[in-house]
Amino acid sequence: MRVLAFLDGTLADPDAPHIRVDDLGLMRGDGIFETVLVAGGTPRELRPHLDRLARSASMLDLPEPDDEAWQRATRQVIGNWIGGDEFALKLVCTRGIDGLPGAGPTAFAMGIPIDEKVIRARAEGVAAVTLERGIDPGLAERAPWLLLGAKSLSYAVNMAAVREAARRGASDVIFTATDDTVLEGPTSNVIIARGRTLYTPPATIGILPGTTQAAVFRGAERAGWSTKIEPLSTADLRDNDGLFLASSVRKLTRVHTLDGDRLPDSSAVHAELAKAYEDVYA
Amino acid sequence: MRVLAFLDGTLADPDAPHIRVDDLGLMRGDGIFETVLVAGGTPRELRPHLDRLARSASMLDLPEPDDEAWQRATRQVIGNWIGGDEFALKLVCTRGIDGLPGAGPTAFAMGIPIDEKVIRARAEGVAAVTLERGIDPGLAERAPWLLLGAKSLSYAVNMAAVREAARRGASDVIFTATDDTVLEGPTSNVIIARGRTLYTPPATIGILPGTTQAAVFRGAERAGWSTKIEPLSTADLRDNDGLFLASSVRKLTRVHTLDGDRLPDSSAVHAELAKAYEDVYA
Structure with a gap:
């Protein structure tokens, strides 16, 4: 089942x-979105998600999101959810109707069950491939x-990359820049563990600042880990004690196979970090 | 007014x-589209548009478009159009509903009036700016x-580029590659006239093959011009007898100002080529 609430708080039939x-x-993929994990009735990292929504709005010259309205729509969906303990909450805002600027943005929140494949991936890990993104790390700022x-609605490339991964026998992707820098997954951030330190690339290279990555870092720090935000190269994807993809719905998922090569088992590191992440919400 | 027909031939209220x-x-900009110019009741370059729709479908791993159904929907819209002599016909096809793959694509054709600004630009020309696209010309094939x-629905970047042009006092954009190669406009192809020869870049560098560009070339050849499809550099944007943007709805529009510099007057060349293009349909 799904639950749909518009930004004015109106509940609506998601099948209509x-x-x-x-x-x-629809016509231009011209809008922004967020995907929030709701667990036990609580939206995780809602503040960072709304901050990132505002950042995306600013980048797309969309009106600043009405924070209170988004929180109300979020409560509406959560209050009417009758499915499992965890679900995905999508926040979507488009530029509105073509040629009717006065009509304002189209905005809604929708609760969606979490895919079985994602639940399995949390436990079992995923095979990923590196794919060229064709950009240099300085491009975003230039x-x-x-x-x-x-985080725009123009995600056709992200979806095409996942289909390319499937063609290569994998289920996820790590995008790389022209200089061999590690960027991000199509719907996730890359985290590497080395010793007792976690690493992730800086958002300035043109990637999404990760809400779940930040939560994992916070949890890991409380558990005694160090964390570093610095550029990673493709060599770092193999030279580590654990390679992970972080996103709201998949949480921290370990990569067990990269470009067809089975990586050393990182289950123990993953279990420790997954616990550190959950402890943030305990 | 607008006229909306779904791919099964059903007419529907475009305001509903x-x-x-x-x-x-909507959720992922995951779909494809075409914009066809209808003039005097005839869709221009419908065959090339449908071929390009099929090419986009193939690139996005979407089902091959049902040619006959698109032609029927096109006829439906044209037959019910009661607006001006010329209008834009959008053909849109999405991947369909998330998690309901059996439901199949969402597909419709819609007739839309042509914006006054576009009509003015056909006559008066436009100011354009060059903007970095951040990719190299070999990337598309790699x-x-x-x-x-x-031609995917993920056009947020194309729209953002046009807003950047507006910030710079222009109304259109010519994207350039990392090696200074000329790519395309966000919704157009670049054509250059030099002597009695027209030039446009090859689609292999990662740009849309232009339906209107091809029609202009056909018309120009009949009028005694030579045409060449070859890579152009940013220097070529100034070293010419006319710089133009071609697209279905704007037809052939001359660029009168580039990056803030007024270009030499190309009105006479434009008039000759615009006539050669119209003669294709005479």
């Missing part, structure tokens, strides 16, 4: 049509019109 | 909602998952 064909979100690091 | 919030076209040259 609500969007006009000339909505710019060329803000490319929207690198904005 | 028809799309579910969980349509992947990395098909980046969907370069597919």
